[in-house]
Amino acid sequence: MLVSFVKFRTIPRFLNINKIIVRKYNVPRRALMYVPGDDPKKISKSLTLDVDCIALDCEDGVAVNKKREARETIRSFLDKGKPSKDRDYDFGVRINAFDTEYWQEDLESCLTAINLPDTILIPKVETADTIKQFSEEVKQRIKSDKKINVIIYIESARAFLNIVDICKTAEGLSKTSNIQPVSLVFGSDDFCANIGATRTESSIEILYARQKLVLVAKAFNLQAIDMVYIKYKDLEGLKKQCEEGMKMGYTGKQVIHPGQVPIVQEAFLPSASQIEWASGLLQSFEKHQKDGKGAFTYKGSMIDMPTMRQAENVIKLANLKKT
């Protein structure tokens, strides 16, 4: 299989061998953009952007006295059908959290619309019970075997203690119900408020949680979506934080303003030099495998299977450029 993987000079398409591993990554979510659901002008604007994922928001981007307006505006967009763009994208709705008085009406409104959203984003998931309850609600309303993608927010100390249980439950339900978990989101702002952390320039106060989220996401084959960069006019700072997140293994990042979109979309793709490194390495790997050598030297570094897998990851991501 590796032979066909490396024989192209240009970047090869996905191989069958990778299908299971990358299935959910086929819908990239490099930039996940929040659009306040009560603002039709911003919703229309978001549809003009080259962004992987639009999250129409009922939650924290909407004032309490605008919750109903947001729900109704989103519903009217869903009833009209998913707006077409020149390429596919994820059209989702972030409902309110399960400990509020709003979530049931949010869910009812989007699941009974003429067209379902692609994805429902569930904020402030704290225990596996929320996922079970969500799955039940969906089952009652969707009578076919149609699947709805689910993005799970981890944004409190309790959520981090229960994160494995939450993912296990979601994974189990994906086999028997209409829900398909696709991503974990790190809600760093709520997390800091929850644990009483003070934000610093280096983000040291959230390092453990930020890493833990990636680790669990990868264990359950979910995308890992990094924190919001709230200083939305500081594009240099945003780029730096994107690169940091990508190096940690994040697959995308939340954005709040159109100006952040191109930087995030670009940052979560490998650079030309990374692609060159990875394809050269894979070719060299194949040659050394044929010669019966497990470990070898490439560009001055020792290479074995783990590095080869990292190179494969780079190529998989590079393929997203073409989708």
Ligand SMILES: CC(C)(COP(=O)(O)OP(=O)(O)OC[C@H]1O[C@@H](n2cnc3c(N)ncnc32)[C@H](O)[C@@H]1OP(=O)(O)O)[C@@H](O)C(=O)NCCC(=O)NCCSC(=O)C[C@](C)(O)C(=O)O
């Ligand atoms: C910051 C704000 C108020 C500045 O809004 P503004 O209108 O003052 O900015 P602007 O620079 O004047 O905007 C320029 C153009 O972009 C448009 N625009 C601007 N923003 C958006 C947007 N999001 N979506 C679509 N369009 C947008 C805006 O309408 C305008 O359009 P125009 O040129 O045609 O007139 C605005 O950007 C905004 O409302 N952003 C979204 C805020 C939000 O959703 N926050 C909640 C998500 S973060 C979160 O929940 C935390 C997390 C994860 O849970 C946890 O860490 O815990």
Ligand SMILES: [Mg+2]
């Ligand atoms: Mg939050």
